[in-house]
Amino acid sequence: MNDILEKIALCVEFGKINKVSPYPPDMKDQDGADELAKRALDEGTKPDEILDKALVPAMAKVGNKFSRKEIYVPQMLMAAKAMNSAMVHLKPYFQSGETKRKGKFVIGTVSGDLHDIGKNLVAMMIEGGGWEVIDLGVDVSTEKFMKAMDENPGAVLGLSALLTTTMENMKKTVAAIKEKQPGSKILIGGAPVTKEYCEKIGADYYSPDPQGAVNYLKQLVS
Amino acid sequence: MNTILQGISSEVVINSNGPVVIIGECINPTRRKKLVSTLQEGSFDYVLELAESQIKAMADVLDVNVGFPGVDDVKLLPAAVLAIRDKFDIPLCLDSPNPKAIEAALKVAGGKCLINSVNGEEKSMNSLLPIAKEYGAAIIGLTMDDDGITHDPEKRLAIAEKILKRAVKAGIKEEDVIIDPLAMAVSADPMACVVTLETIRLVHQKLGMNITQGASNISFGLPDREILNAAFMSLSILYGLTCPIANPEKITAAVRATDLIMGRDDYAVRFLENFQVTNR
Numbered sequence: 001m002n003d004i005l006e007k008i009a010l011c012v013e014f015g016k017i018n019k020v021s022p023y024p025p026d027m028k029d030q031d032g033a034d035e036l037a038k039r040a041l042d043e044g045t046k047p048d049e050i051l052d053k054a055l056v057p058a059m060a061k062v063g064n065k066f067s068r069k070e071i072y073v074p075q076m077l078m079a080a081k082a083m084n085s086a087m088v089h090l091k092p093y094f095q096s097g098e099t100k101r102k103g104k105f106v107i108g109t110v111s112g113d114l115h116d117i118g119k120n121l122v123a124m125m126i127e128g129g130g131w132e133v134i135d136l137g138v139d140v141s142t143e144k145f146m147k148a149m150d151e152n153p154g155a156v157l158g159l160s161a162l163l164t165t166t167m168e169n170m171k172k173t174v175a176a177i178k179e180k181q182p183g184s185k186i187l188i189g190g191a192p193v194t195k196e197y198c199e200k201i202g203a204d205y206y207s208p209d210p211q212g213a214v215n216y217l218k219q220l221v222s
Numbered sequence: 223m224n225t226i227l228q229g230i231s232s233e234v235v236i237n238s239n240g241p242v243v244i245i246g247e248c249i250n251p252t253r254r255k256k257l258v259s260t261l262q263e264g265s266f267d268y269v270l271e272l273a274e275s276q277i278k279a280m281a282d283v284l285d286v287n288v289g290f291p292g293v294d295d296v297k298l299l300p301a302a303v304l305a306i307r308d309k310f311d312i313p314l315c316l317d318s319p320n321p322k323a324i325e326a327a328l329k330v331a332g333g334k335c336l337i338n339s340v341n342g343e344e345k346s347m348n349s350l351l352p353i354a355k356e357y358g359a360a361i362i363g364l365t366m367d368d369d370g371i372t373h374d375p376e377k378r379l380a381i382a383e384k385i386l387k388r389a390v391k392a393g394i395k396e397e398d399v400i401i402d403p404l405a406m407a408v409s410a411d412p413m414a415c416v417v418t419l420e421t422i423r424l425v426h427q428k429l430g431m432n433i434t435q436g437a438s439n440i441s442f443g444l445p446d447r448e449i450l451n452a453a454f455m456s457l458s459i460l461y462g463l464t465c466p467i468a469n470p471e472k473i474t475a476a477v478r479a480t481d482l483i484m485g486r487d488d489y490a491v492r493f494l495e496n497f498q499v500t501n502r
Contacts, residue, residue, distance in 0.1 A: 073409035073443025112319065114371060117410045117443060139370075164251040164258070164290035165319050171291065192252050197291065 004045065005054040008036045008086055012058035012128075015078025017085045023078060037086035047093040048100075051130055055083055059128030063211030066121075073117065076210075080124035087127070094132070102130045102221050104155035106148045108140035109190075110169040115162035118190055118210075122158060125210040126217060142173045149177060149184060156217060159203070161190040171201040178202055185220060187213055223397045225360055225432045225465075227283055227313035228333035234282045234313050236400070236432045236465045241481045241492065243465040244474060245315050245336075245434065246281030248272045249302070251290040258290050261298065266305035273306050279470035280478075280496055284310075285338060286327075287317035295323040300330045307331065315362075315467070321349040328357040336360045338467070339402060340389075342367030342381040351392035360398035361389060362434055365421065371404060373413070375420035378403060382425050400432040400465060401425050405458075408450070409443030415454055419461050426462025434465045437473075452476035460484065475500070 010016075011033040014024050018034035031039075040050055062079040065071045093099040105126050109119050116138045127133045134155065136148055149155060157177060161167045167190070174186055187205040188198055198206035207213040225236040236243045249272050251257045260268040273284055286306065288298045295318055303314060307330075316327045317338040324337055335357075340350045341364035354361045363385035365378035372378060382401045389399045403421035406414040418440075422433055440454050441447035455466060455473055459480045466473070474496050482493040 069445075072445060073407070077410065114366075117407055120410070162252070165287075168291040192255075192290070194255070 002045070002049075002053070004036060004040045004043070005049065007031075008033055008040065008050065008054035009058040009061075011036060012055060012079055012082045012086065013061050015075060015082050017078075017082045032085065033082040034085035034088070037089045041089055047090045047098065050086065051090060051099065051101075055086060055128055056130050059083055059125060060211070060214065062128075063125050063209075063214055067209045067211050073121070076121055076124070080121075080128065083124070083128045101132045102217070103132070104134060104152045105131045105158060105217065106134045106136065106145070106152060106155045107158035107160070108136035108145065109138045109160045109162075110166055110173055111139060111141050112169055113161050113163060113166035113190075114138045115160075115190075118162065119158075119160040122160065122189065122210045122213050125214050126158075129214040129217060131217060142169075142176045145173050146176060146180065149181060155184075156220065157184060157186045158213065159186065159188045161188075161193065164192045167192050167197070170203070174201050174203050187216055189213065223430050223432065225397050225400055226334065227336055227360060229311040229313045230307065230333055232311045232313065232333075238426070238430055238432050238462070238464055240459070240464055240484065240486045242459055242463070242477045243282040244280060244470050244477060245283040245285050245465055245467040246273075246276035246279075246470050247285050247436065247438065247467045248276055248469055248471075249284060250287040250317070252287075257288075261288055261290070261293070261302075266302060269302055269305060270309055273310055273312075276470050277310060277312060279500065280474040281312070281470040283313045283315050283336065283465070285315040285317050285467055287338075289318055289320070289323075295320055296326045299323040299327040303327045303331050316359075321353060324350065325353045325357075328353065328359055334358060334360065336362060336400070338362045339364045340385060341365075342384050344368060347385065347388050351389055351394065354389070354398075355393040360400060361394065362400050362402050363389070364402045365404050371406075373411075373417050375417055375424055378417075378421040379424040379428065382421075382429060382431070386429065386431065397432075400434050401429070402434050402436070405435045405437055405440050405454070407442040408440050415440055415457075419457055422458055422461040422463055432464045433462055434467055435463060437463075437466045437468050448472055456480045 016027045016032040018032035123133050123135050186203045188203045195206045205216045223238040227234045288302045289295045315336040339362035365381040405418045408414045441450035478493045478496045481487045
């Protein structure tokens with residue numbers, strides 16, 4: 001692989017945001033994902049190469065390490081921040097249509113639920129998987145999910161709930177979306193959620209961790 | 223300030239200067255799938271098992287939450303309360319987002335319960351304060367409101383004051399309002415616990431109220447969770463936390479150690495009691 005792409009991937013995997021960032025300590029004073037992505041583009045590397053050969057595989061590594069409990073939430077957040085600092089340079093190419101993302105993904109925590117860490121991790125991982133993410137935030141009503149799905153035809157929907165008491169609202173949102181858009185794909189997750197519950201409420205996929213969600217989306221478009 | 227909670231004949235006094243009272247968190251289906259499955263089978267055996275093990279681990283009050291999808295907690299919460307009442311004489315903390323379930327449970331609970339929880343949203347205060355007044359219950363006031371969660375301790379203090387004012391207006395005694403300063407995961411926000419500690423300090427100093435918090439979540443997303451929880455618990459107690467909602471099997475030792483260090487456990491009676499009972 002191209003040397004600079006490899007370097008970007010390492011920066012993302014270990015959370016090296018930019019040159020001034022003190023983290024991780026053993027990469028001190030080196031260029032970070034920010035500088036390297038910019039330089040790669042200046043040197044003529046194609047934006048989709050940066051996405052597909054550096055950012056996506058690096059974030060997949062991060063997701064897999066998290067699934068195996070080799071790294072923890074703060075390390076994922078560092079990696080995501082490094083990914084974002086590279087992604088900033090790719091955004092103009094996404095906007096002009098020169099580089100296409102894999103699809104659109106709408107996500108939020110369901111009505112009544114304010115716990116957003118899991119939702120944020122999934123959103124970051126999916127963005128790092130090359131998707132455009134529309135994050136509706138926390139305590140999102142069924143109407144708001146419906147509106148976002150109407151505005152983004154073909155988008156995949158992700159619902160998150162942390163409490164057994166708010167999980168019930170997933171059922172309502174899934175039912176409403178499936179009635180209006182029977183072809184839409186909905187994945188769900190959160191501490192109390194199970195595969196059985198997913199089947200019961202008619203959602204399409206349950207993932208116990210962020211990487212599972214990325215893998216599911218990947219096979220949807222492959 | 224003293225908040226008094228009662229079982230059938232038992233009484234627990236929460237004093238705003240300690241010692242710390244532990245509200246056992248374990249009767250809660252979130253992250254406890256066995257509780258869901260046993261309740262679905264209509265069995266309270268596991269609820270009673272959790273009650274017993276927490277009481278053995280020095281819980282002073284038991285939080286009771288039986289909410290999960292597909293359940294009618296207007297029926298299930300009072301049924302669970304009755305099952306616990308039948309076996310154990312301990313004050314209860316009724317935990318549900320549904321005011322009707324809280325009311326149904328208060329009707330059968332007897333004693334003096336704690337309601338978990340009211341927050342600063344108009345809807346929450348309007349529905350729950352009259353119920354608390356009618357049944358003579360104490361309330362937990364969660365420091366968030368219609369604008370959501372703020373990360374400014376002064377604003378959380380203002381929400382605490384608002385809930386207190388509204389509760390008193392509804393006829394609830396000042397001492398029957400316990401404030402929850404909101405504890406959030408430090409893995410996602412390095413300042414999360416500092417904001418909580420500062421809120422505790424402000425509420426303790428300016429309002430002198432009793433303070434609770436669900437203190438097991440701050441360690442979400444990190445390893446060594448028990449150590450993190452214990453460190454945060456000690457600091458929170460130093461700033462004015464008096465009745466945490468936590469797992470007594472994991473936290474009582476740290477709580478009793480903190481009370482001892484703070485000079486409120488003469489002859490280390492309570493510290494040693496826990497050590498001897500847990501038999502380590």
